[in-house]
Amino acid sequence: MTTDASNGADSPCVAICSTLFDDVCRGCGRTVMEVSNWVFMTDEEKQAVWVRIRAEGYPKKPGETT
Numbered sequence: 001m002t003t004d005a006s007n008g009a010d011s012p013c014v015a016i017c018s019t020l021f022d023d024v025c026r027g028c029g030r031t032v033m034e035v036s037n038w039v040f041m042t043d044e045e046k047q048a049v050w051v052r053i054r055a056e057g058y059p060k061k062p063g064e065t066t
Contacts, residue, residue, distance in 0.1 A: 011038060012050065012059040029058025 016027030019035050030038070034049055041049070053059065 010046075012053055014059045014062065016060060016062060027058075027060055029053035029056050029060075 012028040012030060013035075014027045016025075017035075018026040019030075019032045024031055025035060028035070030049060030053060034041075038046070
C-alpha cells in the first residue's frame with residue numbers, strides 16, 4: 001500500500017470533493033483523472049501525485065480556505 005510519509009494515508013482524499021464542478025479538487029488537489037484512476041495507479045504514480053499536491057498546499061483540512 002502506498003502511503004504519504006507525513007500522515008500514513010494511502011489517499012489524499014479529505015472528503016471535500018469538488019471534482020464534479022472543478023478540474024482540480026479543492027480538498028485534495030488531485031485532478032479529476034487522478035481521483036478516478038487512484039486505485040489503478042502504481043505506488044510510484046501515487047507518490048508523484050503526493051509530492052505535487054503537497055508542494056501546492058494540499059490536501060486542505062475541512063474548514064480551511066483555498
